[in-house]
Amino acid sequence: DAGVIQSPRHEVTEMGQEVTLRCKPISGHNSLFWYRQTMMRGLELLIYFNNNVPIDDSGMPEDRFSAKMPNASFSTLKIQPSEPRDSAVYFCASREKQGRPQHFGDGTRLSIL
């Protein structure tokens, strides 16, 4: 079975540019989570959706970050404008239902120059 699919795997861009990260959750999963991983702060939750509806975005660092889930099979995380401190690995995870484990994609490694 296909797991969580993220694209691109790597992204290098200059500061000030718009960055869009994409995620396809596991089919049939009704919750989707975006996390960010850095050496200094570890894995941190940014935002999550239940049934395509954003539930908790308190982890989104600034207004420069936005996330959407237009349908059950696709989500985007956008950074505009990007800054060097946004450099990190961004993970998407999905979950079948409450009480079940989250399953992670292999992440997008983002470097902002």
Next chain:
Amino acid sequence: GESVGLHLPTLSVQEGDNSIINCAYSNSASDYFIWYKQESGKGPQFIIDIRSNMDKRQGQRVTVLLNKTVKHLSLQIAATQPGDSAVYFCAEKRRGGADGLTFGKGTHLIIQP
């Protein structure tokens, strides 16, 4: 603030020996705990989970123990193999709280031949 922490950042064991990775948590309101394994360049991979109404749960070669009295969680890996080398994270979910997981900093398990 409340957080999940790990006692040892690096653990080195001989191949074939048993490994024990420890995790201390401070949020007594947490009701669900989960262990992930992360290999280089990949996303966290689900290993095993446990709910707060349980003390022990076993999987294939892995056992998770939960001691709510001292807020301690451990992951035991039996007969470690080279493929067990990775960073291991514990994570918690707060009872009645948002569904996102709070992750510990991770322990790097190294298997010596």
